[in-house]
Amino acid sequence: MRNVADLPLHGGHVPQWLAQRMRKLTQLVLRLAVEEYGTRGLLERLSDPVWFQAFNNVIGMDWDSSGSTTVTAGMIKDALWREELGVKAAGGKGKRSRATPEELKAISKLYDLDPEPYIRTSRLVAKVDTVALQTGYQLYHHVFFLDEEGNWAVIQQGMNERERMARRFHWFDAETFILDPHKAIAGLQREFALNTVTKEAKEYQKTLLDVVQERPEKIEWELESLKAIARGYRSLVYYKPREPWERDVIKRYESLGRLELNKKALEFAKEMSVNNYEEFLLLKGLGPSTLRALSLVLELVYDVHPSWKDPVTHPPDPFKFTYAVGGKDRVPFPIDKPAYDELISFLEELVSKHPQEKALVRNVTKITKNWKFPEWEKRAT
Template structure:
């Protein structure tokens, strides 16, 4: 593990009740201050920033470098935001709670005066992009959807790499998304992998067009193409062989795919794609039954048979390190120091008084922020937990 970078490893154990209660109080104060200053949209913009999110996690006293920094912080935010009248609601969460996202979005959207259907569709597509559209060995297990009364939305979701027991967090913000299958993220935090099957990279646009065309040909034809791709990887040169093929290390290509899981076209999903006549890659990913193995199958065929590869660039953007915020109250695992209840309660008391006098709070907090703006924590305090 690299010291100084939050790698989000899996931690055992739970957060004690006394700390959860204080986390909730501090998160409530932060949310109220942010909404008061920047509005509901400003809150979502910050939640969709990987560094801000990690800093908030550190501020409230969660482990500075654990996978729980996503699940616990999101759960606290969900409880706080949904209990406040600020024009924002949160759906979903970890494990089984992520499956409740559509039903919760139906309820929350109506409460905010919005049509729930687009948000339910978006939630599903966002999850599909980060589980099938991008593949780096992480299995999605956390999905939280934030929606504001003006229609703005944000998503914080996380995947776990089982063999390494390390997580990766993906952030989305509606104002950042021009095309949900073309460089859509506001940020991705975690550990950079040597490669990732990235079908939503900007440079993979030709692949996305070809994948839609291939899906129209049906499962049997795709299976035939897979056999042809395997033959090419074994040294076979098709009759249409020409010079560009000489630059392809087919065995190395197949090895990359096999490390993610062997490509296998899922018949039900491909049959649905053919019957419905999908016209875009986002439509293709949105079909139930088009999962990671089918995307790998389409990518392998595109790369070895049609010489139209996806991208293998890992889209990770933030090996996040807002460690200084862990000095506010300490950390659950005693890094940089144990959480002190007295200090935590004093902080909550001070913020409570500031919130009662909103006319002064903004100026005071800005002055306080200047005191630590240029301060960096001692490197030796950055101990992996």
């Protein structure tokens, strides 16, 4: 995983006059990015939430809107299919996300790749962000980018309906999905998160794989005993003296959702002798409530713990993002149509230029690379 960003849920839609300009500008920026950095370089930048957010602002979306993810990713996907740049995208919002496997097959056929590893990766990153790392967000958006060399990136977003917030997850060519897969995380840090994909949880993962080889009925009995303790009952038989803090641990788990085991998933794990945490996460029927229940048993019965640290490292900062033509919701200022059209015209001319002429533009970007927004001009939006 690359990064994560928290965004408030916003309503509204993109007007047609703006959508048409967004499509043109998106296509131009993607062409220039691939020419400059190659397809892998483009994917790496899409996996950086600050770069992605800046891209979002350049085309006229708002910096703090949950819709920025779905609209911008959708514009990028559309542009990549309209033009052959050596990279395509699959999936999308809601029902479109469920079409990801079939679309990955089409992309793989186009680039002469085996689709199965990418379909597995698509399923696994979704399982990690809903099951293995739990912060109260339910995924509803998943876009998978794949280039002709087999490099990939994923942008997916989850929603917390109670808090009306969304969190965005970025992935890029992850070597491991179960040990600190994040390079950095940008978002609002929560007080705690059930995190089972960190180096701190290696012993947890190992013990969990051992425990699921037990009879599901035994695990269920242990869970029900712990839930009874949380309700104030004192069991006649227990593994060790119960402390008051243990009720707080149970309440912490319950704050994330229900504690219920899917016995069929546990039966699958036992029958298949699952000994790899990635394969365990991919088990049919394994959802957030089952992993929460198993984690509680591990903590209070086996004294083996996951991490409770939310792996956020970078809080969102609107002044890191680029405002070129204004914002759809008139923040920080209304869309400047003449400036937007002039920008498109300039980039269209730039795309057609000789490579040596483009080098002049690169030199300008080097000069402005370390420019910082003046502190005295910062205003809350």
